[in-house]
Amino acid sequence: MTCKKKSLMLVNVVHSDHQQAMAERVSLSSMLAKSQNDLPAKTMKDSYLEVHLPLGSEPQLREKYLTFHNTVRFGRILEDLDSLAVLISYSHTYNPELKRSPLSIVTALVDKIDMRHHVIYPDCDIKFTGHVTWVGNTSIEAKMHMSQFREGAYAPVLDATFVMVARDPENKRAAFVNPLNPQGAEEEKLLQEGEANKSRRMGMSRASLLKVAPTAEERKIVHSLFLNTLDTQTVSFRSRILPPNSVWMQDAKLKGLEICHPQERNIFNRIFGGFLMRKAYELGWANACSFGGCRPTLLAVDDILFQKPVEIGSLLLLSSQVCYTEGKNIQVRVHSEVFDPLTRQHNTTNVFHFTFVSDRDVPNIIPETYGESMLYLDGKRHFNQTVEH
Numbered sequence: 001m002t003c004k005k006k007s008l009m010l011v012n013v014v015h016s017d018h019q020q021a022m023a024e025r026v027s028l029s030s031m032l033a034k035s036q037n038d039l040p041a042k043t044m045k046d047s048y049l050e051v052h053l054p055l056g057s058e059p060q061l062r063e064k065y066l067t068f069h070n071t072v073r074f075g076r077i078l079e080d081l082d083s084l085a086v087l088i089s090y091s092h093t094y095n096p097e098l099k100r101s102p103l104s105i106v107t108a109l110v111d112k113i114d115m116r117h118h119v120i121y122p123d124c125d126i127k128f129t130g131h132v133t134w135v136g137n138t139s140i141e142a143k144m145h146m147s148q149f150r151e152g153a154y155a156p157v158l159d160a161t162f163v164m165v166a167r168d169p170e171n172k173r174a175a176f177v178n179p180l181n182p183q184g185a186e187e188e189k190l191l192q193e194g195e196a197n198k199s200r201r202m203g204m205s206r207a208s209l210l211k212v213a214p215t216a217e218e219r220k221i222v223h224s225l226f227l228n229t230l231d232t233q234t235v236s237f238r239s240r241i242l243p244p245n246s247v248w249m250q251d252a253k254l255k256g257l258e259i260c261h262p263q264e265r266n267i268f269n270r271i272f273g274g275f276l277m278r279k280a281y282e283l284g285w286a287n288a289c290s291f292g293g294c295r296p297t298l299l300a301v302d303d304i305l306f307q308k309p310v311e312i313g314s315l316l317l318l319s320s321q322v323c324y325t326e327g328k329n330i331q332v333r334v335h336s337e338v339f340d341p342l343t344r345q346h347n348t349t350n351v352f353h354f355t356f357v358s359d360r361d362v363p364n365i366i367p368e369t370y371g372e373s374m375l376y377l378d379g380k381r382h383f384n385q386t387v388e389h
Helices: 002-031 059-065 074-092 185-206 216-228 273-292 370-388
Strands: 049-053 104-115 126-135 139-150 153-167 246-248 253-259 297-306 315-326 329-340 345-357 364-366
Touching: 049 074, 074 104, 074 126, 074 139, 074 153, 074 273, 104 139, 104 185, 104 273, 126 153, 126 185, 139 185, 216 370, 253 273, 273 297, 273 315, 273 329, 273 345, 297 370, 315 364, 315 370, 329 370, 345 370
Parallel strands: 246 364
Antiparallel strands: 049 126, 104 153, 104 297, 126 139, 139 153, 253 315, 297 345, 315 329, 329 345
């Protein structure tokens, strides 16, 4: 009985501490800039950070990152990248005259993660570096690089680009960030690349299959898939047969559920974005693994959009779908939504896109409905973007 009372008291104290911290943050609103012109320009060096993960020199840390197959859990790396992107953004907006930052910086988008080496060793130190490469009025692009110490030197493992947004202390409205002043030709090029990335994302949004019809070439692809599944014996639009070495799209799904506990919250009492990415990746990997019949390797992560925050106590529903395959490649889309058991409402929070490669050719994925055909084309677009990058 005594232990139970102590536990309940601890929970109440933690909740009270969090409420007090949030109340204190509200008072920081008066420190927000009225316009971006009121803020001093920063350089890319101002936000540069280097962080070491001593997996090789600290074996006790290794357990958190270790997989059953003696590799590193990539979901944990996603959590670390998300945390680093936040720290980089706060470094860019740092004001030495203020004891605390009035900004709430959250992840808006994972633009791209490209794997340069597909094996991450669990017994070698890891180094993360990164800095701000582009800013808008209220948004920040942070580029990060991860390398691992092997044979006396650090070798590149991945490159990542995150887009962060600044909000007011209550995380209710946008807030201005410091402008960026590039120094030299190399930094000018990075800034231009950031602007190009923004234009590319806007173009992809305008061309989304949720907004406009497929292109003429894409319509031909869908019709060809349809013709290949018609039963020639019945000559009926409704009679469909599965071609050899193929799987219906509806049979290539995997689902999961997470109860969102306070342990995974950020300072705004919402679920940490890195946790969401880890859970989505692990489900997507399992989906690709069961579909391909072997342990897949990650090629790329792209276009992870954070549409809505996930509240503490939410029921988080994750649905993974193999939506496109080509040779040994598997394109997986993971959709996450929160379910309110009281109102019975579902709200989409995130959409994740992962590209995996198998060690053998995988079956063709075949859509059966128009909606599945749109998923197929969307998966094909993401795969082509990964290949062309």
